[in-house]
Amino acid sequence: MNIVVLIKFVPDLVEDLEIDASTSLLDRSFLRLIPNELDEHALEEAILLKERLGGTVTAITVDFGDVDETLFTAVAKGTDRVVKITGEDFSQGVSNEKLAAIFQGVLADLPCDLILTGTQAVDDLDGFVGALLAERLGLPYVGYVTKIDVQDGKLVARKEYPGGLNADIEISGPAVLGIQAAEKPPRYVVTSKVMEAMKKASIDEQEAGEASVEAELPVQRMSLPETGARAEMIEGSAADVAAALLKLFRERGVLA
């Protein structure tokens, strides 16, 4: 099975996010971008499938800046081919509609049996890339997938519902699947393996083609929610805070 994995870079939420006063949008000048967590799960699921069923894995991202290390890490994990789409500074932000259009262009020359991506990315606002892309390619889409199997020559995607309920959906022919979690936690590779991949492998660079977007969602203004608006904060050393919490739990009848 030949699998393509799409990777989007998103703001690292561990860092402080700021609003740019002149645009009223996210200040991207010092933003640290990291691969979307669920896209890493999609890559893991692709590699697990390849290990089970054979075939190839191709990972594609667009030029969000520092993407090479992520691509070489993908190689170190077992990805056969890595592609970087260039032609624009995507680190300044790109809508999912446009991203889907760009991926559509690249996939036109890249036949495959299965396309995987994270079911959603942390900064999504105008739909999910995988679902938008599927429609552009005329392929079926299933999101919230936690497991993929092949039975009687057909894909079976396990779709996750709340409360631990899942449903198996059978799919005829190629499809785009949005991964919610890989069957196993994404593997870790040591730096030496990544360094080795940097020496041996190369990144295919491709120009982004004309991306036609027909329906765009305007984002006018961003703001930070008022944090700590509600919680009463308890300060002090660990011992002080522990004592205050103990007192609180007793007052509220949580502890005898």
Add this chain to the structure above:
Amino acid sequence: MSDIWVVIEILRGEVKEISYTMLAAGRQLADGLKGKLSALLIGHNAQALASTLGAADRVLCVDHADLAEFNPEAYLRVTTAALQEHSPRLVLFGHTAIGTDLACGAACRLKWPVATSCRTFAAAGGELRYSSLTCGGKIIAEGPIPEPNCLATVMPGGYKAEAGKVNKTPAVETLSPPALDGVRTRFKQYIEPPAGDVDIAKQPILVSVGRGIQNKDNVALVEGLAKALGGVVSGSRPVIDQEWLPTTRLVGKSGKQVKPKLYLAVGISGAPEHLEGVPEAELMVAINTDAKAPIFDVAHFGTTCDALKLVPALTAQIQ
């Protein structure tokens, strides 16, 4: 062109709570625009559920044996056909496993824009606006809902589902489904949740652990604290995905909704998907080193103390 539609979500014959949240939102918007509110009910032998959708002016039922359970491609075909024909101003879907598959697919097929993870909407002077929560709850994004048609996915939190439960009988109409031959997806079977573990939804004291605990060994610290408090350990998604805790312990959108007397969140940032699982803890306390973590918006008490120090100290003091 001022009509609002809600795509009702049914799972295993039951109307999901998010449908009522959407009806509450839709009612406000339809009234604001002086339009009508329609509910699209897709399923098989599900017409009886229409009587629970009284917040809508009318319920449009699409019935077909192939629609008995959610089938992504079949449902998408039905939804887009109905929207194409009626061309509502705004269509609300759940920001859920079912709703997002449909909304994104329909957006692309109809060439209508889609706004995802919306929490609230406004209808003022005939203009519609959305407000979305993104970046793990750290950013609010707003904008106008483009004319003439738009789709949106709705998260809980902005409207009370109770307001969408109206004891009235809506008009019921039947829409015939488009041809469903050649559909490439097929519902096979449900896989039941694993049984045998404690039910976190019924526990009065939950100590919930997040990625901030850093590794599996440290989860034992939290287990010690839960034991000392006479409670049980639950967790956030990354903790479950890393296999540090079993899936039965997951709190949130994809896990369980809990309502304990005490919810002690340890190293949990408070992403919207997590907070969906704790809408009404009697007492919520958060331990998180990041003073800007969204969990402090909902917790009653908080501390930025390092969990790795505070958890053992608290356990020791209780004992």
